[in-house]
Amino acid sequence: MSVLTTRFTELFGVEHPVVQGGMQWVGRAELAAAVSEAGGLGLITALTQPTPADLAKEIEKARTLTDKPFGVNLTILPTITPPPYDEYRRVIVDAGITIVETAGSNPEPHMDLFKANGVKILHKCTSVRHALKAQRIGVDAVSIDGFECAGHPGEDDVPGLVLIPAAADKLTIPFIASGGFGDARGLVAALALGADGINMGSRFMCTVESPIDQAVKQAIVDADERDTELIFRPLRNTARVAKNAVSVEVVRILNEGGQFADVQHLVAGARGRTVYENGDVEAGIWSVGMVQGIIHDIPAAGDLVRRIVTEAAEIIQGRLASLVTAVGVAS
Known part of the structure; x- marks a missing residue:
């Protein structure tokens, strides 16, 4: 090669x-x-x-x-x-x-x-x-x-x-x-x-050796480039994560004047780890990039x-x- x-x-x-x-x-x-x-x-x-x-x-x-x-x-x-x-x-x-x-x-x-x-x-x-x-x-x-x-x-x-x-x-x-x-x-x-x-990063999440649940890998394959959210923007600590019910709610709360304390229970790292381990992509906040729109296999x-x-x-x-x-x- x-x-x-x-x-x-x-x-x-x-x-x-x-x-x-x-x-x-x-x-x-x-x-x-x-x-x-x-x-x-x-x-x-x-x-x-x-x-x-x-x-x-x-x-x-x-x-x-x-x-x-x-x-x-x-x-x-x-x-x-x-x-x-x-x-x-x-x-x-x-x-x-x-x-x-x-x-x-x-x-x-x-x-x-x-x-x-x-x-x-x-x-x-x-x-x-x-x-x-x-x-x-x-x-x-x-x-x-x-x-x-x-x-x-x-x-x-x-x-x-x-x-x-x-x-x-x-x-x-x-x-x-x-x-x-x-x-x-x-x-x-x-x-x-x-x-x-x-x-x-995201591309290697969708590989055989990646230690995350297969359901998360498939969710990335099924998503497109629009399926992310930018959370913490009003706090000037922006993070790009997967679009799900949790991240949408975090964006809503902060855009309406909420502070970190108001979303802390939603963005807890333990919840994100649960996503990767158990495959429930709605369980918490988890990171993925816009590149998921061109990821089509594992x-x-x-x-x-x-x-x-x-x-x-x-x-x-x-x-x-x-x-x-x-x-x-x-x-």
């Missing part, structure tokens, strides 16, 4: 410029290992694991499934009672992990230990200004998250078609494009816009990676190449 070599693949030592997003409750060993084994970059989500010791076990499980590089996502949340980040960091380093995806708040307080131990840092950003700050503080690469994405798209509402080339114009470090990517066409588009690869994760890269090479070498006509210059 063809190989697409970019600054990202060379820096992170992977074969293909395709990254599996670090998703809460989804980024477990089986999925991450399957993506990495196929030549992409799989990510285990640290905070999905209830304790640092559990994360260590999950890393070891992944190592029994692949000897290819995989990473760990560490989402930094501004909470009253933060997780024991120092312990999670130590587990990551002691386990010999060499790639960490950071997201959420500023990763700078976490970087010294990682850098001292040769860990490369990929930081997720939703704006060019945040990406430039991440570059200044020394991350190795960034992931640029467009407005189409699942989870938190920021408050600027800039879609990938503008955000990606805007980032390419300003950044000097490698970056990958996130939000709205689900097939070979998206990969080719991202590369054309200046990115060095793509990050996919393949093995490795097959998906190989399909995307193969088809991307065919688009580049076939249709796009055929559009170019050499024109001679008269002397």
Whole structure:
């Protein structure tokens, strides 16, 4: 099969410029290992694991499934009672992990230990200004998250078609494009816009190895690009989630002047976890992106990676190449 070599693949030592997003409750060993084994970059989500010791076990499980590089996502949340980040960091380093995806708040307080131990840092950003700050503080690469994405798209509402080339114009470090990517066409588009690869979350939710209930995967396949809601907009903490009775109610309450306390019982994380575990897509809030409109099947994760890269090479070498006509210059 063809190989697409970019600054990202060379820096992170992977074969293909395709990254599996670090998703809460989804980024477990089986999925991450399957993506990495196929030549992409799989990510285990640290905070999905209830304790640092559990994360260590999950890393070891992944190592029994692949000897290819995989990473760990560490989402930094501004909470009253933060997780024991120092312990999670130590587990990551002691386990010999060499790639960490950071997201959420500023990763700078976490970087010294990682850098001292040769860990490369990929930081997720939703704006060019945040990406430039991440570059200044020394991350190795960034992931640029467009407005189409699942989870938190920021408050600027800039879609990938503008955000990606805007980032390419300003950044000097490698970056990958996130939000709205689900097939070979998206990969080719991202590369054309200046990115060095793509990050996919919702697309990898719909794979055989994804640990969520089959009913949720089928709901994503059956949905279209309009079936998401933007919650918490009045609170300026926007999140894109699946459209269901719960998310519609959250939007209504907040649009009518409600505060977070008025919806807290509806958006509890435990309810969202129940969706993934039991398959009741109306049980709570759960994340999915607009890209669900182009997700039509539930393949093995490795097959998906190989399909995307193969088809991307065919688009580049076939249709796009055929559009170019050499024109001679008269002397």
